[in-house]
Amino acid sequence: YGMKERGREEFVKSELGSLNPVNWTVSDVVSYFTSAGFPEQALAFRTQEIDGKSLLLMQRNDVLTGLSIRLGPALKIYERHVKVLQRTHFEEDD
Amino acid sequence: YGMKERGREEFVKSELGSLNPVNWTVSDVVSYFTSAGFPEQALAFRTQEIDGKSLLLMQRNDVLTGLSIRLGPALKIYERHVKVLQRTHFEEDD
């Protein structure tokens, strides 16, 4: 059952992998935030030309003040999405 | 009297619990700051769409510069309310 375990682990990894934004275009970023429940804020990512690689470089303050979006959604976008996507990406790198 | 003590402690906890903003809607946040003596500033929380979950994520600088409210009230809102609500919330988590 060791292999079964490993199989499941790899499946989880590849699932998470599909959320690794490193190769996302700007449109992929917009789609992601639209599906995540932030259709209005998603447009700001297009305006600021943020693709997956740029998304991985964003810090808290960039999301809060660099996108010109309302503070409430910005706080959630950073905490629940940008931070989580970055963590997933950097864990995969290990 | 040990049980009496514990009873009182639990009462205090549940009272504080009622101030745990994790499930507050944006309107609850607005009501809270209105009752707290900041009716004008309370509206800024609606404008910025800040519900309880976002409130728990706010830092000092977000309150001071992200709400476009006057500096004097902003300093008190952060120090006496946002900080206190966050402390209560995170203590309950322990």
Add this chain to the structure above:
Amino acid sequence: YGMKERGREEFVKSELGSLNPVNWTVSDVVSYFTSAGFPEQALAFRTQEIDGKSLLLMQRNDVLTGLSIRLGPALKIYERHVKVLQRTHFEEDD
């Protein structure tokens, strides 16, 4: 002469105490900065509704960017007044 010494020390303390802004109204804050040689900047404290309690919460950056006053006077107001009043206040608390 030990008592004499203590008497003088208490006098100094109460003199400094009169500069403890904890109970100052917004008008007291305005008067203070007017007398201190900053009549123009004093008005910004009224605009931003800063009373004594808010004054004690101000950080360097709040004075420099939150009052919309010129940088030169702002630097002196923070260094020679806000910082000094805060130090006096917190020393008295000990």
Add this chain to the structure above:
Amino acid sequence: YGMKERGREEFVKSELGSLNPVNWTVSDVVSYFTSAGFPEQALAFRTQEIDGKSLLLMQRNDVLTGLSIRLGPALKIYERHVKVLQRTHFEEDD
């Protein structure tokens, strides 16, 4: 073949050396970012009068907020270019 190795290393060093921006004029900076794929953003370096010496003094926040360029390209310009050019420059100094 020890010398061959050293020769190659020196070649690499001098190649990188040609990317040492310490003596670049503002126009050199503009050309660099144009060739690097950021023709639009390159103009902001001219507007802000940034020559090689100023480029070596830029921090992350200066690139993100001081150039008035879009956030996505700004993040890449800092991470892939400004930071790399500075590292090259300061390594050569050792």
Add this chain to the structure above:
Amino acid sequence: YGMKERGREEFVKSELGSLNPVNWTVSDVVSYFTSAGFPEQALAFRTQEIDGKSLLLMQRNDVLTGLSIRLGPALKIYERHVKVLQRTHFEEDD
């Protein structure tokens, strides 16, 4: 020759001393930056009412964002002048 050495050291100190801005008026500050090759930026020091004492209190970010001058010159003004004048001043204090 020990005395000769000491004499030279004192001369250097007093020369540097003449660059100690603690007693400079706003006009002295403006003259300094004009002679230093920044005539346009020098005017911003007048607009912001920065005399020698304020100059000694300026931090990097104050020069870069508080004077409303272009980023390139601002970076050099801070690094080559403000920082250096402050270091000279505080070394003399020792």
